[in-house]
Amino acid sequence: MDIGIAFDLKSDFVAPAGAPDDALEEYDSERTVAAIEVALLRRGHRVRRMGGGKRFLALLLSEPPDLVFNLAEGRGSRSREAHVPAACEMVGVACTHSDPATLALALDKALAKRVVAAAGVAVARDRVVRSAADLAAFDLPFPCIAKPMFEGSSMGVRASSKSRDVAELAREVERVVVGYSQPALVEEFLTGPEFTVAILGEGDGARVLASMEIFPKGDATADFVYSVEVKRIWDERVEYHVPPRRPPAVIAAVEQLALVAYRALQCRDVGRVDVRMGGDQVPRFIELNPLPGINPGWSDLCVMTERIGIDHDALVGTILDETLRRLGRRLGRR
Template identity: 40%
Template sequence: MTVGISFDLKKNYPNEMKYSVDADCELDSMDTIDAIASALERNGNRVIKLGNARELIKSIEKAKPDIVFNISEGISGRSREAHVPAILEAYQIPYTGSDPLTLSLCLDKSMAKKVIGYSNIPTPDFRKIEEAEEIQKLYEMEIDFPIFIKPCYEGSSKGIRLDSKIKNISTLKKKTFKLLATYRQPVLIEEYLPGSEYTVGILGTKEPEVLGIMEVKSVAQSEKELIYSYEVKKDWENCVQYLCPPPISPQLESAIKKVAIDSFKALECRDVARVDIRLDKDGTPNFLEINPLPGLMPGYSDLYIMAKSVGMEYDVLINKILFSAIERYPHLRINHCKSLMA
């Protein structure tokens, strides 16, 4: 089987769009692409590195992959993660992962939380601020502090800093204005939850399963003050512990898994995702956000750590994602079965 890989590299991020120090933090390095390619090749596939959306348009008709392993984050706009899947659908080429609608929905944190709330899944109360003119209205809102603030259309802790936990209205106004100006997109103002934070890996589609639960625990701060910020992620070895599996009760583990799986299904994700969950003051797991394009860097990414904790090799993780996608396409499923028997 010929498998294409679509991706966006940090080194190709446009300089004119680097409005912040974390502008390219969601994009990948060539090391990750090479690792995925090797895992696919070791399973008998021919691999073509297709690149980003613009490169894909130029090469797709000539390359003619049977399926594309998509990890492309896109460059700009709240629908940027949907660019590659939309192109592939236009050419009727199968691909791994969620479809354009789900990818766009999940990237827009406010829209995702609306669906989650409608589905009766616990999530912190929130407000979306779209323009600087709305900042004045913050004084009129009944806001219970502390609250948490972050860009609305980002991931990988982009725009989240150690000062993202806000304790008063004047600081909120200043921080909101700064985020609007820096990231040029709406800002999400969210109820701050004081409990422990977990991230949950999920594989599959029709019957998704939890790969693992990982607790993100600060080594320098009290549990209640963990801010999983850009600064912390850059210096993670000195700032946090990753506990996988975490030391929690079976009841809490079950509750966390339920929120993760219910969120995955409500947002109609496919093949793979990672769900961030935090406990509220009563110890109830709450949905924070979901990443349907989670990092796959060997040795470092959350999914890699979870897979390793359950004895799953990196090659198996990558090919499980591929096999989950193949199940959606009958012609690929038949051909794949024939290749396994050959």
């Protein structure tokens, strides 16, 4: 099969002067693209690097591959992750991961939570705040957390993000709104343990691949934020427990919540769902990543699958197999 890899490298962009130091955090490294390329080559496919943006579009039109392996984060809006799959849809080229509607919906954390909550999943209460002035009518209890409404890789989620009063929150909202040019999603701060759940497949066939607890080293659980600072030096700051060191009933509840959220957002092939308990020990949905990072040895998805014996090559192959099975089902139905 002729597979094109769609991706956006950190080195393709220049952060504007004065931008926060994590402005390009979502983008991939050359090493990640090379690892995917090698994994696909080892499975006997022809592989081309198509990049992202206009370069990807031009290649998609001039030399369409049989399938696009999508890593592209896109740029500039809450629809950015939908750009590549939407272009593929337009020209009739198959693409791994979820469709453009799911990718756009999931990136807008406020909208995604509305859909997931409507399916009966517990979520932290939130308010969308467009400027610090909006906080005059703010009515959630503290502590709170303010985060960019449509970013990932903890962009804009910093060690300082937990706010204990309205003065701290105003500072955080200002930082998010100005630094990332988008509204802040302010949520009740969940003080319990944190988990992430990897899921494969789609619809009734969706199933949990692995789940992991993100366990802070040193920090008290109630204050822990899996921030940019922590993710950059994760081996010093957190322990990863796969499976979580929790009673089976707790793990089952976390995994079931993740599955319901995954199906509610109509994800396909693969996704990673972040879950955290409140002080009441009830798990709540934080967000869903339908295009989870796949940096070898570093991304949560890679860490958790390695711990259950799936190396990076096998992970890439597993995602591809899900896509091919899905495409086979579609063809079978015609």
